[in-house]
Amino acid sequence: MIRVRDNCRVLRGRADWVFMDRTEMRPKRLVPEFEDGFQPANAPLEDLEIRIPAAVSYPAHQFISERRAQSYEIDQLGHVNNANYLRWVEQASVDALASVGWDSARLQAENFYVFALGHELEYFHEAKEDDPIKIVSWVAEKSRVRGAWIHEMYQRDTGELLARDYAAGVFLRRDGANYRPTSMPDPLTHGLMTGERT
Template identity: 35%
Template sequence: MPLTHTRTFRVRHYECDAYGHLNNATYLRYMQETAFDASAAAGFGLERYRALGRLWVIHETEIEYRRPLAYNDEVAVTTWVADFGRVRSRRLYEFRRAGTGDLAARAATDWAFLDARSGRPAPIPPELTAAFFPEGAPPPARRDPFPAPPPPPPGVFRVRRRVEWRDVDAAGHVNNANYLAYVGEAGFDVCAAAGWTEARMAAANLGILARRHRLEYRRQAVFGDELEIATWAYALRPASGMRHYAITRVADGEPVARVNTQYVWVDRTTLRPIRIPAEFVHALAANTVAESGGAT
């Protein structure tokens, strides 16, 4: 059995979004902190990795939100390593509301083990594997490739932003959680550009909540980089839909990250799913791919 580790967080007011819920990106920050604690508890804290000349970086993240968390809620984040490959490891997470045990979210990250100097993949040493699997590690599980979205429609929405100092973490590049903040803003921007501002959605008692994200980090972005986020919708259903985000570096056109997000339309008061308004579907038709591959 793998070692498990649990850390409890109390949701702070500034971590909540305008819906009053714990911001999507903050779940990823809780995951990272809990993973660091879990590694240290197994004898591999940051100082030991520095001595080895090695580091972990996140290659891919998946998260599914089950029940929203709000200010002052306590949430227990439990994490464990699912497997080790030659240079990669998969770590799983559960978010449970303290007191009730209700599942608030579940997630997984694929971490890549790198040489700190060269930035190239490095073999995971046996002693590290043994620290997390005292009784022996299972064989590596098969990874499903990142699901490719359908080709973009004519009305691809594009927005640019520059990496700010606050976006960069101690590793010197944009923190993985901030990419969710980037695409979240782009999602509101595309709606506003189609006439559905936040004020209009609030007046209609309409909310759009993320149900799940899948992120793949492809290259590092650093302070001062200008990024372009291209986005389009697809797989529209009566009360839900998918949106793809492709993030590239403007200077050289290199891909930095890509994200697939499932959104659910809800009544803001009850948080129950509702049918997407026909006016909304029409307004974003040029930005939406139909099942047949054409724009809706």
């Protein structure tokens, strides 16, 4: 997506998906007209560049959050719409931060913000309405001004892995009307690594 006033790219994304036969609920070959209209250029896909260069991996605490798949999250195919998994992992991050004493009020008081850089979300199995969902989240990588969570979403009762997300963000502090890169406060780093309130 390009912002019109200055021609600056503000959003980009890529999705892989499956064309489904609604009557049989099985993957179906695309019709040639569709394929022709959406044929990719004969070039490799552009790297979305959300991975953190020179990041350090940590043996971090795993945070658990649970929820149920809600009726409003279900699409016309009868399973949780893919967009809802992003909502789930965003809430899981907020819940994990709050559990170690860093809710939104504390983050603001400490002048510390995390802005999303991107997500790499892989889907493995579908979730249906009212399925119990367990989300396991941990800080997987951290550099001076960036960090990344891994979130794994499971069907709680069967243990089946539904989806995995790599979520990268940049650490910022507010400086007047602008935001500037900053490092994560040491107490927050300690809390995320240990699960202790700080």
